[in-house]
Amino acid sequence: MIFCRLLGCLLLLGRSTAANNAEILALRHEVAVLRRQIESPRLSWADRAVLSALARQLPPVLRRHRLVTPGTLLNWHRRLVRWKWRQPPTGPGRPPLSEETAALIQRLARESPTWGYVRIQGELRRLGHRVAAATIRRVLRRSGLPPAPQRASQQTWRSFLRAQAHTLLACDFMHVETVFLKRLYVFFVMEIATRRVHVLGVTAHPTGAWVTQLARNLLMDLKGRAGRFRFLIRDRDSKFTTAFDAVFDGNGTAVIPTPPQSPRSNAFAERWIRTARAACTDRFLITGERHLSTVLTRYTEHYNSGRAHRSLDLRAPDDDPNIIPLPAATVRRTQILGGLLNEYHTTPPRPPHHPQEAPSSAAWSEY
Known part of the structure; x- marks a missing residue:
């Protein structure tokens, strides 16, 4: 731009004085018209540099009517001084919280609904994170999680049953x-x-009498484990009489009837009925009570000891969760119910067999 302006000045030297004066008058009038329309024009750095250089060559009277005045030049100089000595901007207060820590706060609040802000703060400190309680409150509020009392009152049926599972029994009837x-x-x-x-x-x-006697037999079979069960879930079938409930009340087990026509309230028992039918009874031609009792007894043994369950981390109910089975070279199959079901067991390798060697002649001589 500077080169173009210098070239224009050289071209002006070849023009007559009258032509230059006429052009200057026309430009002044155009500037006056533009000033009436634009109050504060926006200038780039190049425009400011050219106007500053040319303003030094004008007489003092004409400088007063330029866009760039001495006061403007002084303001530009002050701005340059500020930019030279300014420091990188820093936000007020403490540094922002990392996304990993915020996600950990939300996880602790969801998994432990009774924990307040200070309790979560203490747990974070034990994990190596120092976060203020006000920051925890702000994170939970931003994520839509209410305080501890409200989170605890918003417990779902799934979480309730999971917490009370070790004290629950469920019973039902299955027809074949x-x-x-x-x-x-x-x-x-x-x-x-x-x-x-x-x-x-x-x-x-x-x-009703038959079901009541079966309830007594169950408590006798459970022996010492019967006292750990606090609740029994059953439907509203008429065969569950007052005597049936009294058997469990004597054991300290409260009977909870499900709402009418609500099979999902007893979902665990209903799911076992579906599993037993699909894997066993629907694949047999049952001839009578004795046949059905034999088949279900054998299937129940397989269900309790040889079938993996999703809810138990792919373990059987009778498996010890503290034992990790090691892979074995030999895997044997056990057929159940005539080959309808299969169970697979690992067999440890047999130790090598060393036949006894005949005693040497020296040994015979010593003997």
């Missing part, structure tokens, strides 16, 4: 159609925590 189109009823009880199933009886005519 025989080959002679006769309906048989199966009464079973499930331990919710371990998913262990107890098939208590099979009959074609269930009654």
Whole structure:
């Protein structure tokens, strides 16, 4: 731009004085018109440099009517001084919280609904993070998580059942159609925590007295473990009489009837019925009560000891969670119910067999 302006000045030297004066008058008038329309024009750095250089060559009277005045030049100089000595901008207060720490705060609040801000602060300090309680409150509020009392009151049925699973029993009836189109009823009880199933009886005519006697047999079979169960979930079938409830009340187990026509309230028992039918009873032609009792007893043993469960981290109910099986070279199959189901077990390798060597002649001589 400077080169273009210098070239224009050289061209002006070849023009007459009258032409230059006429052009100057025309430019002044155009500038006056533009000033009436634009109050504060925006100038680039190049425009300011050219106007500053040319303003020094004008007489003092004409400098007063330029866009660049001495006061403007002084303001530009002050701005340059400020930019020279300014420091990089820094936000007020403490540095921002990292996303990993904020995610950890949200995780602690969701997994522990009874923890308040100070409790979460203490847990973070034990994990090596120093965060103020006000920061924790701000993070939870921004993520839509209420304070501890409200989070605890918003507990879902899934989390409630998971927390109370070790004290819950669930019972229900399962019906099976025989080959002679006769309906048989199966009464079973499930331990919710371990998913262990107890098939208590099979009959074609269930009654309240029959179910009550099966409840007594169950408590006798559980022996010392019967006292750990605090609640029993059952539906509103008429065969669950007052005497049936009294058996469990004597054991300290409260009976909780499900709402009418709400099978999802007893979802664990309903899910076992679906599993037993798909894997066992729907693939058999049941002839009678004895046949059905034998089949379900063998299937229940397989369900409790040889079937992996998703809710138990792919373990069987009778497996020890503290034992990690090691891979073995030999895997053996055990057929159940005539090959309808298979169980696979690892066999440890046998130690090498060393036949006894015949005694040497020296040994015979010593003998």
